[in-house]
Amino acid sequence: MSLSTLTRRAALIVASTLALSVQAHDYRVGDLVIDHPWARATAPGQKAGGAYLKIENRGPSADRLLSAAAPAERVGRTELHSMRMEGTVMRMREVAAIDIPAGQTVTLEPGGLHIMMMGLTSPLKAGETLPLVLRFEKAGSVTVQVQVEALGSAPAKGHEAGGHHKH
Numbered sequence: 057m058s059l060s061t062l063t064r065r066a067a068l069i070v071a072s073t074l075a076l077s078v079q080a081h082d083y084r085v086g087d088l089v090i091d092h093p094w095a096r097a098t099a100p101g102q103k104a105g106g107a108y109l110k111i112e113n114r115g116p117s118a119d120r121l122l123s124a125a126a127p128a129e130r131v132g133r134t135e136l137h138s139m140r141m142e143g144t145v146m147r148m149r150e151v152a153a154i155d156i157p158a159g160q161t162v163t164l165e166p167g168g169l170h171i172m173m174m175g176l177t178s179p180l181k182a183g184e185t186l187p188l189v190l191r192f193e194k195a196g197s198v199t200v201q202v203q204v205e206a207l208g209s210a211p212a213k214g215h216e217a218g219g220h221h222k223h
């Protein structure tokens with residue numbers, strides 16, 4: 057293979073990687089990559105909604121998500137929550153921080169760890185975006201745009217599998 061072919065291939069790889077990262081809707085802060093922040097649309101009168109995303113730690117040391125903040129005119133307060141089964145009941149509780157171990161990816165998703173937006177002043181509507189400020193212990197703060205997806209939409213997994221089912 058000639059050197060120029062190699063160079064051309066490398067250029068193609070860079071171009072396709074750039075295109076992918078735009079589609080994947082991700083953010084970088086320090087050693088962290090935050091992928092596809094999303095929330096489910098809420099029904100009228102529903103006072104709380106979850107926000108979900110993936111955090112990949114590409115660095116050599118652990119970090120922690122300390123808080124998330126949404127615009128005060130839309131959300132009363134925002135907490136970090138975990139969810140687990142207690143007997144036959146799923147229970148949420150507030151956690152002080154979410155650990156992001158070195159070299160690992162932590163997924164916030166329905167039924168697991170999530171960001172809880174409480175005291176919504178108006179419903180989250182499919183198609184809108186909501187800025188969320190994430191504050192990490194080491195990496196600092198970053199503002200991500202949370203995409204609101206239709207009620208009943210599948211978690212982010214559905215996107216990766218290429219499934220776009222409409223009900």
Ligand SMILES: [Cu+2]
Pocket residue numbers: 106137148170171172
């Ligand atoms: Cu919750």
